[in-house]
Amino acid sequence: MADATAPFCISGATGEWEVVVGLEVHAQITATASKLFSGAATAYGAEPNTQVSLVDAAMPGMLPVPNRECIRQAVRTGLALDAVINRWSRFDRKNYFYADLPQGYQISQLFHPLVGEGEVEILLDENDEATARRIGIERIHVEQDAGKLMHDQHATMSYVDLNRCGVALMEIVSRPDMRSPAEAGAYLRKLRAILRYVGSCDGNMEEGSMRADVNVSVRRPGEPFGTRTETKNVNSVRFVMATIEHEARRQVDLIEEGGTIVQETRLFDPDRGVTRALRSKEDAHDYRYFPDPDLLPLELDEAFVEECRASLPELPDAKRKRYEGVGITPYNAAVLTAEVETARWFDALLEAGAAPAQAANWVAAELFGALNRLGKSMEECPVAPASASELLGLVADKTISTTLSKQVFEIMLETGEGAAEIVEKRGLKQTSDTGAIDAAVDQVLAANTDKVEQYKSGKPQLFGFFVGEVMKAMAGKANPQVVNERLRAKLD
Ligand code: ADP
Ligand code: MG
Numbered sequence: 043m044a045d046a047t048a049p050f051c052i053s054g055a056t057g058e059w060e061v062v063v064g065l066e067v068h069a070q071i072t073a074t075a076s077k078l079f080s081g082a083a084t085a086y087g088a089e090p091n092t093q094v095s096l097v098d099a100a101m102p103g104m105l106p107v108p109n110r111e112c113i114r115q116a117v118r119t120g121l122a123l124d125a126v127i128n129r130w131s132r133f134d135r136k137n138y139f140y141a142d143l144p145q146g147y148q149i150s151q152l153f154h155p156l157v158g159e160g161e162v163e164i165l166l167d168e169n170d171e172a173t174a175r176r177i178g179i180e181r182i183h184v185e186q187d188a189g190k191l192m193h194d195q196h197a198t199m200s201y202v203d204l205n206r207c208g209v210a211l212m213e214i215v216s217r218p219d220m221r222s223p224a225e226a227g228a229y230l231r232k233l234r235a236i237l238r239y240v241g242s243c244d245g246n247m248e249e250g251s252m253r254a255d256v257n258v259s260v261r262r263p264g265e266p267f268g269t270r271t272e273t274k275n276v277n278s279v280r281f282v283m284a285t286i287e288h289e290a291r292r293q294v295d296l297i298e299e300g301g302t303i304v305q306e307t308r309l310f311d312p313d314r315g316v317t318r319a320l321r322s323k324e325d326a327h328d329y330r331y332f333p334d335p336d337l338l339p340l341e342l343d344e345a346f347v348e349e350c351r352a353s354l355p356e357l358p359d360a361k362r363k364r365y366e367g368v369g370i371t372p373y374n375a376a377v378l379t380a381e382v383e384t385a386r387w388f389d390a391l392l393e394a395g396a397a398p399a400q401a402a403n404w405v406a407a408e409l410f411g412a413l414n415r416l417g418k419s420m421e422e423c424p425v426a427p428a429s430a431s432e433l434l435g436l437v438a439d440k441t442i443s444t445t446l447s448k449q450v451f452e453i454m455l456e457t458g459e460g461a462a463e464i465v466e467k468r469g470l471k472q473t474s475d476t477g478a479i480d481a482a483v484d485q486v487l488a489a490n491t492d493k494v495e496q497y498k499s500g501k502p503q504l505f506g507f508f509v510g511e512v513m514k515a516m517a518g519k520a521n522p523q524v525v526n527e528r529l530r531a532k533l534d
Contacts, residue, residue, distance in 0.1 A: 047166045052260065054295070054297075059261065060221060060262070061221060061222065062221065062259045062261060063220035063225070064217060064218035065226060068252070069119075069212045070187070071112050071242055073115045073242050077209055077210060078209065079108060079149065080097035082094055082095040095208075099207070109210065115240075116212050117157070119182065120156070120160060121347075123236065125157045125160025125182065127342065127347050128154065131154045131156040132337075133151055133333070134152045134332060136331055137330045142188045142202055142207070144189075148186050148188065150186070155181045155184075156340065157183070158181055159181070160179035161178050162229060163175070163232075164225065166225070168376035177225075178217035182212050182213065186208050187206045187210075187211050189205070190206055218270075226282055232358070234247075237252070239355055240357075241355075247279070248277070252277075253277045269304070271293070271306050272307050273308045288310075288315060289317050304322065305322070361379045362379045374402040384420045387427055388405060391434075394431035424455060429454065433451060442519075443472055470518075472520065473521065479525055482515040484532075508529050508533070509522065512529065
């Protein structure tokens with residue numbers, strides 16, 4: 043894999059180029075079951091046109107009523123991104139005609155967005171704080187989604203599904219602060235993690251609850267920004283990265299051939315990994331934006347904002363630092379906080395009394411390994427944190443060895459029995475009984491006289507072999523420390 047932290051440059055025929063990226067992320071507010079200005083449902087995958095109110099269908103005389111919970115979730119999201127919350131904001135109409143937009147305009151926010159400047163910190167290499175970068179957030183505004191057109195396979199008929207019409211979106215606009223596909227990928231993953239911690243958006247890119255418009259330009263290092271293109275509606279982290287790679291290369295080639303970049307809207311074709319022109323880019327004035335006369339400005343009082351702030355959970359960065367503070371390695375801390383389900387599960391494990399560093403190693407190696415083998419996600423984790431804590435406790439107090447704990451864990455997964463119960467019922471308790479251990483040591487040394495000779499004549503690495511044999515002879519139940527001591531006593 044390429045080093046994500048190396049400066050990313052594109053070599054053209056005439057020298058090096060730098061890529062500049064800004065992302066506009068549309069995140070659906072999935073925390074509420076109804077739309078931004080109507081009570082219609084927003085469930086994914088419903089029959090077409092079954093979740094459409096008269097407001098969404100733009101019947102004459104219908105009036106929009108803001109969904110308080112949507113505003114609350116957008117404010118919580120803004121606070122989680124360290125952003126300014128604008129206590130006074132306003133909705134505007136963005137006018138355009140399309141068959142999936144019965145109103146003839148989208149209610150959005152242009153002039154006075156709900157959320158102002160903020161930032162997201164990304165870490166390109168979990169083991170190295172020096173690879174941290176701050177990506178600026180320009181604004182977050184709240185707006186309605188449009189419906190969806192579907193075309194039959196003979197391309198003779200088109201159908202419209204208005205279910206998504208009026209669904210609440212947060213448009214999270216970054217500054218043009220990213221300089222490589224890897225930075226854009228890290229930003230999107232981090233943003234998605236924060237949204238999922240906050241709970242405002244489920245971040246499900248397959249279901250379209252998060253998608254990105256990818257703005258890309260190239261320039262000579264140190265020169266002013268070049269003209270950008272905007273690739274619309276890219277719906278996975280991988281595709282966003284591929285869009286940037288392809289688009290930057292295309293722009294460099296075009297400029298070097300003497301062409302100029304036109305500001306335009308493009309589409310990413312995932313099958314071919316290329317972008318293609320869709321239309322020349324329109325400017326804000328083409329949309330004849332004006333304040334929506336059906337809606338009063340939004341005025342938030344301090345108590346509302348403070349309630350939003352108080353409702354925020356511990357966020358990924360704070361959690362990662364807390365984990366590092368209790369002796370968890372930076373790598374494990376990053377892995378354990380990357381997904382909210384993992385972090386919640388791990389917090390419950392710590393609350394159940396597990397020792398942090400040991401627990402982190404166990405989750406990263408044993409639990410993730412098991413989930414992987416079982417093809418299960420963290421949400422479907424078959425062991426409860428309390429049961430795992432019991433298992434780790436048995437290792438910590440030396441009732442069982444680490445080696446044996448792997449077997450016990452397997453049995454837990456198979457039978458659902460508790461760790462202590464398994465150890466008790468199957469007689470797996472670790473023994474420090476020197477009589478039994480000495481007997482096993484003697485037996486192993488007697489059966490391997492050749493290796494004992496080699497060891498004594500200068501092959502210390504054979505020590506591990508003897509330990510392994512003694513453990514085997516004792517069915518894994520001997521206390522490894524005692525085995526070490528007794529072997530040393532007899533051999534050295
Ligand atoms: P619009 O609403 O027309 O798309 P904005 O000014 O809101 O335009 O910018 C949209 C996005 O484009 C932002 O994410 C911003 O960071 C990004 N952007 C602006 N200029 C550039 C540039 N020269 N290269 C790459 N991205 C850019
Ligand atoms: Mg845009």
